[in-house]
Amino acid sequence: MTDRRILVVGAGPAGLSAAATLAQAGQRVVVVDQAPQIGGTVYAQNRTGDTRPLSHAKERRALFDVVAAQRERIDIHCSTSFVGLDYQGNALITGADGFLFQPKAVIMATGARELVQPRPGWTLPGVTSVGALQVDLKTAGRPPEGRIAIAGSGSLLYALGAQLTRAGKAPAVIFDAAHPFLHPLATARLPLHILQEATGFILTLIRARVPILSGTRILSVEEKKGALSLKTNHGGRFRTVEVDRLGLHDGLARNDYGLQKNPTIPVIAAGDCRDVLGRFAAVKDGNRVAAEILNLLGTPAPGISLTSLNTEKAAQRRLKSIFAHDGCNDLNDLPDETILCRCENRSVADLKALTATDQTPRMLRLNGRFGMGACQGRFCLDWVAKLTAAEMGSGPSRPQRWPLRPVLIAEILNAADHSGNETHIEESAKCTFR
Amino acid sequence: MTGHILWNDRDVPYEQGETLAQALNRAGITHLGTGLAGQSRSVFCGIGQCQNCLVILEGKGPCEACRVLCADGLAVSPVGTPHD
Amino acid sequence: MSRNLQYDAIIAGAGIIGASIAWHAARKGLKIAIIDASGPAAAASGASDGAVSVATKRPGVMASLARASLSYCADLAEQAQVLNGVFHTRPSYLFARIDAEAEALDRLTAMLTDQGLPVDVMRDGVAEKSSVPGLGESVARVLELSGEGHMLGYEATRAFLEESGAEGHWPCRLDAFEATKDGVILHTSTGEMRADRFVLATGMGTTNLLPDLPLMARSGQLIITDRAVGNDWPDLPGPLTSAAYLLDKTAQALPETLAPVVIDPLATGQLLIGSSREGGGTEEQTDFHMARRILISGVASLPALARRRVIRVFAGVRTATGDGFPIVGELPDMPNVFLATGFEGDGIGLAPLIGREVAGMLTGEGAMAEVNALSPMRFTRQKVASQ
Incomplete structure (x- = not known):
């Protein structure tokens, strides 16, 4: 049975604006975020009681006000993790008050992935x-x-x-x-x-x-x-x-890890998670994706002008050309002992030692162990793909299943099961609007 | 509000709102354990993705030091080395 | 490509079964090509536990085959060296929580004694006296076995392929084949190939070519943890399997806390936790409810499991047959076309033996009686499509 609500993963600019747009259209929304407060990394605030002014304080205020106006329809759960969807469209949320439920759609607004090229010594503390x-x-x-x-x-x-x-x-x-x-x-x-x-x-x-x-x-x-x-x-x-x-x-890259292939419910990415266009575009993209979801659900959706999104897109293209260079490191010149995958401790030499039998997307994972560690390949697969492009065309495949991040077995079991009925999840939002 | 967490039985003070990594770091503890190749475990991505700052929360299990907020009396220790 | 695409035998399917057949046939001097739609170990061989077990097999032909393959695995590791470092023996533990499980352990002990299997009971008794630390209160009895083996499907597949010297073609999708009295012609996504003999070791993929075969997918949720452990993790010397797993093979319904579970320590320090038996399914069909059933049972058996972290979940898709026995042998109305499929989760353990026996069929030497019993001839009224 499908819950009446829409799940928004990530309480940054894209997620919050999507949630507000959905709520304005009469939908009930569940927002989850791993951080103890809403705002995402861009509007992250001082948690230690220091009262010095925040950067982007005005933007942040404006965004929070739009969400606060819809508080009745938006249920926010901070310090929780979205573990993923299973093939039947159930969503597992773990953390402070975990639950398992079946949303009618999901908006992924988890922000960009930060790219860091391997270099000798990049694993040192500091x-x-x-x-x-x-x-x-x-x-x-x-x-x-x-x-x-x-x-x-x-x-x-x-x-x-x-x-x-x-x-x-x-x-x-x-x-x-x-x-x-x-x-x-x-x-x-x-x-x-x-x-x-x-x-x-x-x-x-x-x-x-x-x-x-x-x-x-x-x-x-x-x-x-x-x-x-x-x-x-x-x-x-x-x-x-x-x-x-x-x-x-x-650099930054879109975040396309771990979602169920062919999900049974609509799942759409918004903001930097979909395309790295920055925080101004993210707010707009949240509106746009919310409208897209409303259309898919067959409910009236507000018209969203794409002019400002296109402006940001053009700006990001220009920024890309301004910051263009031929690689922070030539990956092919990295010394053999350079660690590519920290989790499984796989080096450039390990990659070079792989044979023809190992050079399929599957075997690069199974036998090469690239992308098999706890970070699920987020910090090595981009580079392994580049280094193996000549032999394989594509790198090791990315996982398309839950969990999106490592999750304690206790937390999987402690999540209250709300998937089988219409029971609404307790109002347990722990975030405060300041 | 402040308090102390325990790192390998050593008292480490924290301020309210600090993560385990922030409190440990401020106490000069950046080496949070040892990885597979003997390299240090330490904060790298800062947002719970890279798994490089994994520590053991007593009674709970492994968690990312950059993500968990300090609480008074919380006992934290390095991740055990695999048996093989 | 100017390769001569004519072979003594072509094997479709680069899983552990196909790879073992390739290695054994190549050793007999045959010129072999092995083709696969995606690559080595792309299906069940890369998504399974690595148990080479006799204890969990049904008495009769399957236990007898498992016994023969287990001894042969050791030969391949020690003498032929192909599985050196890939196959290991290790202790294994079966436990009972309720009477039905304890009775299953009694039946197993009787079978192990009766059939003279190369598996020994080291200890059988109350959980407190077992060599597995940290068991949950619900565990009443533990049966400890020595002599069972472990090898990871993808490692064995890789070893067989690398040592065989067979030509590997992937990605290469088999669209159709023609069996003639002069040999077999394959139509593949990369062109036409010819061979005197042809083996289909394509698991569930076999149904695309031979839709009338009584094959069905039966998947099981597999859960992998990361390596990280706290000080309180009890070191597991070998896999811990609930006797419910033996009952599950005969399809008995069990309460949620007693769902069949196996907790299998991997060489990396990770755990593989399995496994359910569900109809149908693809590798992506992971299910929170089923995974939770397995984990509830797992935590009840070994409470420290609650403090491990899951990093991967997938459905291992086993290829099952209508009568529960694999299909191995020449197709009745298609000369020179051989099948080796339908192992339903026993493929890892049986692959060494099946490879040897199918290679014997390819050279005309024939196979042992237990393998001949698996011939597709037993589906007498089946209609096998030729295209």
Whole structure:
């Protein structure tokens, strides 16, 4: 029996705007998010009681207000995980108050996947993704100790650099594999709101005299006397830099892991989860996908103008060309001992040792163990696919089944079963609107 | 509100709203255990995806240190090494 | 491609059965090609536990085949070396919670003694005295066996294929075949191939070509945990199987907390937890309710299981037959076309033996009586489509 409600996974800009649109159309919505608060990573807030102003406070307020106006129809469960759908269309939610139910549709709004290329030493403590440093800064309200280097490519390097600087901790250096400042024409044609934000970031970094080294790659990271020693390459000139923390970021990708193949109920991705267009587009995309779901369910849907979505799409294309480069690392040049898959400890050498029998999408997983670890391949499959493209065309297959993330057996069993009847799930939202 | 978590029987203070990883990190603990090849387990992705910061919550099982909020008296230890 | 696509035998299906036939036939000097629509171990061989078990087989032909294959596995590991490092013997544990399960253990013990199987009862008694630590209160009795084996389907498939020297063709979909008195012509997605003899070891895929065969899919939910464990994890020396699993093969309904369960420790430190028997199904057909039944039973048997994490769930799809026996042998009205399918979850354990026997059929040497009993001839009135 189908629950009367629609499940929205992710309480970031796309998920919340989708939920609000559905609720405005009279639908009942369940929103789940793994974080203790709504807002997603972009609107993550300080959880430690610090009262300094948040970044994007105004946008966040506006989004939360739209959702708050529909509170009666939106049931929000924070600190919960969406484990996945089974083939009969049941959804399993685990966490603080887990439950199993059958939604009539699902909107996936779990945000983008952050890409980090493997490099020698990328597994050392102190080396994190740029996204990790950013979430940490936002939720702890204070920057980490020690000297910080930011490296890789993409606009997030500058966003984090500026946010750290504004929090009183300018990064020691930013290494950008691309040459974003050599594209004044493309930059000038960016929409005003993006240009303003970018200019703000750059001015903050310039005022704090943060060295920005474009066209520079990190070749390797080593641990030396409790610090991180980075070997960099700037067009054939090699340098060694010592820092305490390194944030790596090589772009964002859509998030297409773990959903049941041919689900029996409509499942649509929204926002960066579907296509990485940034937070402004995500709000709009949430509206659009909600309307799409309403249409599929045969209920009246609001008309959604796609003009602003198309503007953001064009802007993202321009940003991509501004940050274009020929790889933060040449994957083919990685030393044999470089770890590709942390979970199963598989290196470049292990990949090279595979034989013809192993080079099918299935055997690359089963025998190669690539993509078989606890992260389910999120951090290695992109690179394994590139490295094996010549032999196989496609890399190891991505799982299309639950669980979307590792889940404790106790939590699978503790989830209350609401799938068999019309019983509504207890009003147990634990989030507060502030 | 603040309190303490236990890391291998060592008291580690936290502030309300901090994750296990944030509290441990602030106490200078970045090495959260040992991976398969002897490499350190530590925070990497920060959003519960990469499984690199896995620790054992006493009585509950493995969990991501970057995702779980501190609570007073919570006992946390490194992940055991597989038997093979 | 300027390869000469004429072979002594072509095997369709690069699962463990096809790979074993290829290795055995190649050793007899035959020129072999093996084709598969996707690649090695793409179906049940890559989605199954690796139990090479005698204890869980039905008495009679199946137990007798399992016994022969178990001894032969050891030969292939130690003497022929092809399964060296792939096949291991290990202890295994069957437990009973209710009277019906205890009776199943009694029947099993009797069978093991009567048939002189290479499996020994090391200990049989109350759970508290067993060598498995951390069992749940509901577990009353544990039967400990030595001599049963383990090999992962995909590892064995890989070993047989690599050592066979057979030509592997994948992805290569078989669209149709023609059996003539001069040999067999295959029409595949990559072109025409010819061979003197042809073996279909394509599991459920066989029904696309021979729709009248009494084959049916019977899937089982398989649950894989990650490696991470706390200090309180009781090390499991071998698979822990509820005796309900023996009852399940004769289709008895059991309450939820007693659902058949096997908790199988993998070499990686992960666990494979299985398995139900459901009609139909594809690998994607995973079911929360069925998985929960298995896990409820698992946690009741081994409470520390509640603190392990699941990272993968899939449905292993077994190919079953109408009468519960595999189909192995030459098709009655199609000369030179052989079948080897319908093992319903016993394929991993039986593959070494079946490979050897089918290779014997290909060379005309013939096969042992128990394998001849599996001939498709037994479906006398079946109509086998030629296309």
